Amino acid sequence: FVPSHSSYLTNQIINNNDASSHLTKLNATKKKKTPKKSSTKNKSGGGFGSSSPTATKPKQKRSDTIQYPELEGQVRQTLIPSPFDITDEESATVLAEEMYDRLEDIYGLEKFNFGGVGAIYKSIGVVTDDDDDDDTVNELKNEDEGGSSLFDDILSGGSTSTIGGGSDPLEELFGKSPAPTPSASASASTSDKAAEAAPFDLNSIPAFEKFRVLHTDPMVLAIDDFFTNEECDKYVQISIDAEKQQTNAAGDETTQEETALQPMLLGQSQTVGKDSRSKAQRTSTTWFHYYKGVPELMAKASRLLGLEGFDRFEEPQTVRYRRNEKFTWHLDALSPEEANNPSGSGQRIATLLVYLTDVPAGSGGATMFRDLGGKDGSEDSQPLKVRPKKGSALLFFPSAGGIPGAPFDIRTLHCGEAVAEDAENEKWIAQLWLRQRGYEPTAPVGNSHGDASDEIGRYCTSQKSSSSYMMAEEQQEADEIFVYMGGDQVVPQDVRFVRIGESVTIIPKKAFISRANLINVEFHYGIEIIEDAAFFGCVSLRSIKLLGVKIIGKDAFSNCLDVTNAEFGDNLETVGNYAFEDCHCLRTITIPQARSIGIAAFMSCTGLSDIELGEELETLQDSAFQNCLCLRRIAMPLEVNMTGNDVFYCCSKLLRVDLVGVIHKTVALLHLEDWRNEMKDEINLINQALPTTIVGGKTLAVQQWMELVTRRLNHYKAEHKALLKEAATLLELALWKAKIDEKEGGVLQKGGLRTAMGQRKRERKEICITSGASIVIKNVLPFLQIV
Numbered sequence: 001f002v003p004s005h006s007s008y009l010t011n012q013i014i015n016n017n018d019a020s021s022h023l024t025k026l027n028a029t030k031k032k033k034t035p036k037k038s039s040t041k042n043k044s045g046g047g048f049g050s051s052s053p054t055a056t057k058p059k060q061k062r063s064d065t066i067q068y069p070e071l072e073g074q075v076r077q078t079l080i081p082s083p084f085d086i087t088d089e090e091s092a093t094v095l096a097e098e099m100y101d102r103l104e105d106i107y108g109l110e111k112f113n114f115g116g117v118g119a120i121y122k123s124i125g126v127v128t129d130d131d132d133d134d135d136t137v138n139e140l141k142n143e144d145e146g147g148s149s150l151f152d153d154i155l156s157g158g159s160t161s162t163i164g165g166g167s168d169p170l171e172e173l174f175g176k177s178p179a180p181t182p183s184a185s186a187s188a189s190t191s192d193k194a195a196e197a198a199p200f201d202l203n204s205i206p207a208f209e210k211f212r213v214l215h216t217d218p219m220v221l222a223i224d225d226f227f228t229n230e231e232c233d234k235y236v237q238i239s240i241d242a243e244k245q246q247t248n249a250a251g252d253e254t255t256q257e258e259t260a261l262q263p264m265l266l267g268q269s270q271t272v273g274k275d276s277r278s279k280a281q282r283t284s285t286t287w288f289h290y291y292k293g294v295p296e297l298m299a300k301a302s303r304l305l306g307l308e309g310f311d312r313f314e315e316p317q318t319v320r321y322r323r324n325e326k327f328t329w330h331l332d333a334l335s336p337e338e339a340n341n342p343s344g345s346g347q348r349i350a351t352l353l354v355y356l357t358d359v360p361a362g363s364g365g366a367t368m369f370r371d372l373g374g375k376d377g378s379e380d381s382q383p384l385k386v387r388p389k390k391g392s393a394l395l396f397f398p399s400a401g402g403i404p405g406a407p408f409d410i411r412t413l414h415c416g417e418a419v420a421e422d423a424e425n426e427k428w429i430a431q432l433w434l435r436q437r438g439y440e441p442t443a444p445v446g447n448s449h450g451d452a453s454d455e456i457g458r459y460c461t462s463q464k465s466s467s468s469y470m471m472a473e474e475q476q477e478a479d480e481i482f483v484y485m486g487g488d489q490v491v492p493q494d495v496r497f498v499r500i501g502e503s504v505t506i507i508p509k510k511a512f513i514s515r516a517n518l519i520n521v522e523f524h525y526g527i528e529i530i531e532d533a534a535f536f537g538c539v540s541l542r543s544i545k546l547l548g549v550k551i552i553g554k555d556a557f558s559n560c561l562d563v564t565n566a567e568f569g570d571n572l573e574t575v576g577n578y579a580f581e582d583c584h585c586l587r588t589i590t591i592p593q594a595r596s597i598g599i600a601a602f603m604s605c606t607g608l609s610d611i612e613l614g615e616e617l618e619t620l621q622d623s624a625f626q627n628c629l630c631l632r633r634i635a636m637p638l639e640v641n642m643t644g645n646d647v648f649y650c651c652s653k654l655l656r657v658d659l660v661g662v663i664h665k666t667v668a669l670l671h672l673e674d675w676r677n678e679m680k681d682e683i684n685l686i687n688q689a690l691p692t693t694i695v696g697g698k699t700l701a702v703q704q705w706m707e708l709v710t711r712r713l714n715h716y717k718a719e720h721k722a723l724l725k726e727a728a729t730l731l732e733l734a735l736w737k738a739k740i741d742e743k744e745g746g747v748l749q750k751g752g753l754r755t756a757m758g759q760r761k762r763e764r765k766e767i768c769i770t771s772g773a774s775i776v777i778k779n780v781l782p783f784l785q786i787v
């Protein structure tokens, strides 16, 4: 028996070395037929990796690697460099909202890590389900309409593809069924809902928090501390034990008990052949495990991806790379024949790989993505290399994205780099693939998802009691809450829960500075001032509710790395310099009565996506929102010279500015429709310009736009005033004239034309007064003025 995971692409396209680019080939009018013979099954299940004995001998760059065709320029243009230094452990952080959007929209994982930090802000009501969620989605969709999103192709199923030739050549090569689209995966998951319902609570597993975004499109994520050291060691050990037993098993009688969970050894290549073809194959060793034997992996993988069950996962694997062993360039996605088989499980949606050992820099063994990372794919660019770090997981998506209509994402071409001869450790990984629909395992004999439920349930229950989040909550009841009475009272260094005494109206300078264990503070409405650095560096603080506060001092909450939700009331007028700098988890802020936002007040709040300020705002000081990498929208009033320098510096995602305050009323009151329409266009201009404004230019763009809108509005206000003045003068005259007509008509009848001129003048003046005409301008005109 051999599980079937074919290697279609490698044989038919990727390994076909006579094509300088497979894309060029797709677009060529005269397509050269590639050999159809391809069905060497990839024993270890690693997608399109192994080279077929029938495949043409590939060109070699070095003797032991297959040279793959270059990515075509147009595809290369869609590649973007890795935004984070992957070796920088400091950059481990919560996933930004935008990443969740992408996971949901592109990869169909709408509950990704649900219940974790990413979802906390939803559950605490920052955006509730029945709130403005839909509006936000629609708004974002509308916003994207004009913009040039890298994901348009993917989301639209390829209709906006820039790649010549459309989808026909692709269809010809890959069949009609497209790569899993969000809707495809959504319907798959709906039909699988019942099957997925599971008798265990995956949410009792603590949420994963240490995400590193290694690449954004296609998305490649690392999740640190996914496995504990013990879990890593255990998985290595059960594989080694199985190997020992199986190699000794020749005559040995092993008991039913012993073999029940024993993984199945597969795909070992004991010797690396001398020819380049065998060198180019997978030389590592793979074990297929019973789901039941690896409950930690199944439960954590399901939890991470937000699944309700685990029946879409293929057989879990462990892979061992001894020194000099490797797995060469390949794609994990399946061949169209296999993926499109209606009775099968569909395409591989996600690859999850957990490093079970450390392989330090310089010792090889990295997972390498040939076409990701580096600088715009130029010659000297380095591919994205993920160094095995014990317990860290690597997650990527082999099939959604890339070339529209293709059943795989060509850009996820990757390899397991050879482990160095002198490496200190061997490389071990655990690996799992998620399919579109429920999967029928075929190895080891008798493996089944259903059999693993109890084991996974037990694992989940064990996690419940050790979940740090739960513990924190239970602990809170047990802990004595520290009541802070203000003044000189010293706050214990290890304080976790605080209530602010009722008499306290000011939290003094540095009162809680660097209280790293502080999780929660109960503020009350009477607190008016938070002084400088009062909560600086309270890295565990999760939310703050400052409903009565008027002034927040300098550095007050700076470096509160965990604060996800901050609520402010109507009294808050002044936010001091650096007050919330580096609060990476903050998602949205609303300060309705703010007058002044200080220098760098929200600088590097990298998760902040939406800011709502009110019409009282007078100053947004320098760098106020600098480096808010996820900021998409701000609502603020129109005020020339209000914004300082670099307010939106590096806010590359800022797409929308909504003006608040009287401006809309003013525009609505303008006399002529043309003026009103022109003003509306002028106001909208910023939202057309921002998506294409260079990152460093957003502050200036907003400033100049405000000046322009103000100038144009002042112009129309002046026109409006002139028009009204003219109208009032005419009205005055009309009233006067009507009265004269009425009076003089009578006089004429009596006295005829002999009325003396002097007398007539006097009478007319009198009529002017009695008709009230003279008071029209004075009283009516101001009443008609606009603000």
Ligand SMILES: O=C(O)CCC(=O)C(=O)O
Pocket: 045, 046, 047, 319, 327, 332, 353, 365, 366, 367, 368, 414, 415, 416, 417, 429, 431
């Ligand atoms: O070992 C690695 O780093 C990658 C393994 C892999 O890509 C595979 O087995 O499909």
Ligand SMILES: [Fe+2]
Pocket: 046, 047, 330, 331, 332, 414
């Ligand atoms: Fe792979």
